[in-house]
Amino acid sequence: MEAIAPDLLARLKSAKHVAVLTGAGVSAESGVPTFRDAQTGLWAKFRPEDLATPEAFRRSPKLVWDWYQSRSYSVAAVEPNQGHVALAVMQDLFPQFTLITQNVDGLHERAGSRKVIELHGNILKHKCLDCGMPLSLTDAPPGSPPACPCGKSCYRPDVVWFGENLPIEALDAAQAAARDCDVFLSVGTSTVVYPAAELPFSAQRRGAAVVEINRDATPLSAQADYVLRGASGKILPLIIDALQAD
Numbered sequence: 001m002e003a004i005a006p007d008l009l010a011r012l013k014s015a016k017h018v019a020v021l022t023g024a025g026v027s028a029e030s031g032v033p034t035f036r037d038a039q040t041g042l043w044a045k046f047r048p049e050d051l052a053t054p055e056a057f058r059r060s061p062k063l064v065w066d067w068y069q070s071r072s073y074s075v076a077a078v079e080p081n082q083g084h085v086a087l088a089v090m091q092d093l094f095p096q097f098t099l100i101t102q103n104v105d106g107l108h109e110r111a112g113s114r115k116v117i118e119l120h121g122n123i124l125k126h127k128c129l130d131c132g133m134p135l136s137l138t139d140a141p142p143g144s145p146p147a148c149p150c151g152k153s154c155y156r157p158d159v160v161w162f163g164e165n166l167p168i169e170a171l172d173a174a175q176a177a178a179r180d181c182d183v184f185l186s187v188g189t190s191t192v193v194y195p196a197a198e199l200p201f202s203a204q205r206r207g208a209a210v211v212e213i214n215r216d217a218t219p220l221s222a223q224a225d226y227v228l229r230g231a232s233g234k235i236l237p238l239i240i241d242a243l244q245a246d
């Protein structure tokens with residue numbers, strides 16, 4: 001992986017507001033399968049996009065519930081990696097810093113990031129499918145999924161499924177940060193899921209320098225001002241080291 005380009009470093013050092021969008025690639029080095037990695041086990045024959053929908057949950061509640069439970073256990077069993085830790089350090093290096101994530105694994109908070117904008121919810125949180133009441137798994141009756149105390153429906157994971165609107169306050173905050181920032185880092189995301197994928201393009205239209213940090217090419221690569229090709233767990237600490245060098 002090449003060093004951080006001097007002009008990118010200069011942009012970062014003079015930035016008043018840095019915004020970061022992360023995707024599943026940031027959690028890959030913690031051992032969390034990325035969203036489009038091949039599914040394993042019981043769900044090997046399903047595409048994630050086909051399970052992460054309200055229709056799939058209504059059609060096969062136990063299958064979808066168990067998939068989320070299995071993902072929750074694997075997330076609880078892993079640790080944040082050097083990429084998460086670097087972003088937690090980065091939040092104190094700029095006058096304003098906004099971390100926006102598509103990830104539902106809660107690893108940014110566990111690494112010490114504050115005020116994380118979770119665009120797609122959090123797999124460790126639950127709510128009622130019907131009344132939307134927040135629910136705790138520790139109080140849940142037996143069942144896959146458990147019944148909600150409201151008596152009308154059942155627990156569901158508090159994540160945003162395909163075809164569902166994003167939480168409006170989270171989306172508004174993310175879009176405001178994209179419009180306002182001087183540098184926008186897009187890290188570990190395939191840049192295919194909207195409206196999150198629009199954020200780096202929106203930032204660039206408003207004059208921000210857009211940096212893609214990704215192991216592979218994405219639809220953003222050709223348009224990004226900088227492309228740092230490689231693992232986020234290696235590249236993000238390099239950026240911290242360069243910023244703190246003198």
Ligand code: BV8
Pocket residue numbers: 022023024025026028029034035036037049052102103104120159160161162163164165166187188189190191192193194195213214215216217218230231232233
């Ligand atoms: C909505 C929660 C209004 C659930 C998720 C406009 C245009 C086209 C389509 C649409 C559009 N507007 C809406 C749509 C439809 C849809 C959509 O975008 N579909 C896509 C597939 C085309 N969007 C929606 O439905 C959204 N809702 O817009 O509401 C509406 C309402 C009704 C009708 C229409 C519109 C809701 C989207 C949210 C879905 N929920 N997650 C769950 O997790 O189970 S999205 C899911 O994908 C995850 O959150 C994931 O984070 C996200 C994006 O994926 P990535 O994070 O990018 O992960 P991926 O595996 O794809 O890529 C990993 C990347 O990392 C790769 O590039 C890889 O190379 C790289 N990498 C791997 N290792 C590393 C690495 N990089 C660096 N270092 C490494 N070590």
